[in-house]
Amino acid sequence: MIWNPDYETLPGEDLKRLQDERLGTLVDMLYRRVKFFRSKMDAAGVKLGEVRGIGDLARLPFTTKDELRSGYPFNLLAVDLREIVEIHTSSGTTGKPVVDAYTAGDLDTWAEAMARTLSAGGATRHDIVQNAYGYGLFTGGLGVHYGARRIGATVLPISGGNTKRQVELLRDFGTTILTCTPSYALYLAEALREEGLSPRDMGLRAGFFGAEPWSDTMRAEIQAKLGLAAYDIYGLTEIIGPGVAFECERQEGLHVNEDLFYPEIVDPATGRVLPDGQKGELVITTLTKQGTPILRYRTRDITYLDRSPCPCGRTTVRMHRLLGRTDDMLIVRGVNVFPSQIEEVILGIEGVEPHYQIIVDRRNQLDSLEVQVEMTEALFSDEIRDLERTEKLIESRLYGTLNIHSRVKLVEPKTIARSEGKAKRILDKRQI
Amino acid sequence: MSVKQVSIFLENSKGRLAEVTRILAREGIDLRALSLADTSDFGVLRIIVEDPDRCLAVLKDNDYVARVSEVVAVEVEDRPGGMSRILDVLDEAGLNVEYLYAFVAKAGKNAVVICKIDERERALSVLEAKGIRTISSEDLEST
Structure with missing residues (x-):
């Protein structure tokens, strides 16, 4: 269901005109009211009045996470603090947190963005939404809360954790919609199974999962175990929280609320804007935010944009589900290589298990890329020729995806270090 | 066998x-x-x-x-031409040997050759038909 057809199905030309207008207003406001942005625009030689629309966006400077941190706590506010009605922050685990300060108008925008998100997955005022995202400074809990309120659904603000209680509410209240991180959804599914509850005993029909990367395999598992349709949602505190982009019933990419948040894809190394369909770093400009608006924010998330029409009727651009982070990106022989691309190839080969390691080295000024893959029962043969064929097969598939040559080396099982949580897949031995 | x-x-x-x-x-x-x-x-x-x-x-x-x-094991007489005869038989039948290696059986004076051949069953019958003795796991125990 489309919550706001006026905006979500706006014909391309009208959408562009709206974005042009909004960008002009934004740049004007940032230049006049925020010293940080004024200095940056001055340094980039951008004069007020020169930015007339999206076509001029590439001339404007980027904003990085470090810059947002350096503005802690209130240096990036574009309005007086009296206008701010709510503040959220990023976790701050890697330094000073990023502050997102909302005016009443911003909260209204947020509720709108999340109402569109939940409606796209079929949520209506008849639903009971069990919101297991954390409430607090983290944006997940309240973002979903405002959106669910906006569409008139019943919200159970249970917040994260307390699995026993989650199970009770799911069962006793007849929850129809679950919102949480995808990994928690699987954890909850396990808890339900232990209580002897099957999807048929519950009324769940949709789930909105985000705040961490997940895969189609994980989606299939969540859908089967919880008996619901699982939708991917995307957002980040620096921009607004959840509500930046969401999947429709097709589950084929996330529609960006681009009348509110303008997306670009750039080459993470050079900052050059890339054409639609090419993978790169997602950059977002907030078109209507009042409290802490941002120009060309470098999200460090890797994806690509798809402007082909979606059968759902929305005219907004779609972004592919996240493919990785620029923090993990390698540049090998001048080519951007994302570990997620290598993983995709490796896991696509029958008999291969997800135990591999990527080793980058440099000899005689030339980069080398080696991918070690653990031998499995299914891959093994007593004939050398078969094993060499397996290596060549993986090498040629990798070449097809990366466009650079790599050397695949089969190694003995359990020789690649297993680590708790995030596996250390990359070994960059280059001394640059 | x-x-x-x-x-x-x-x-x-x-x-x-x-x-x-x-x-x-x-x-x-x-x-x-x-x-x-x-x-x-x-x-x-x-x-x-x-x-x-x-x-x-x-x-x-x-x-x-x-x-x-499963691999084919053949007893080979310890004299010039012993190995060659076996390979000729396989070659005539159009059978391809992926790899082979030999060892000397415990007591006997004969060598045992282990061959990996794709069409194992056919190889066995071709060799038997030419009077070349193939060995089973049990034979190996007693050699």
């Missing part, structure tokens, strides 16, 4: 072969025959042992990738 061979995946690095033979020795597994084929990256160790199933279990317990497969 054919015999069971155990093949093991090994990385081509220092000490890997020594480690697997040490494990087999500790378990009291006697290697009747052994062959190692390798590339610069990895090797495949092929062995003939008395109890291939137990050998496989021991290897798996120690995290090796290994498997048991």
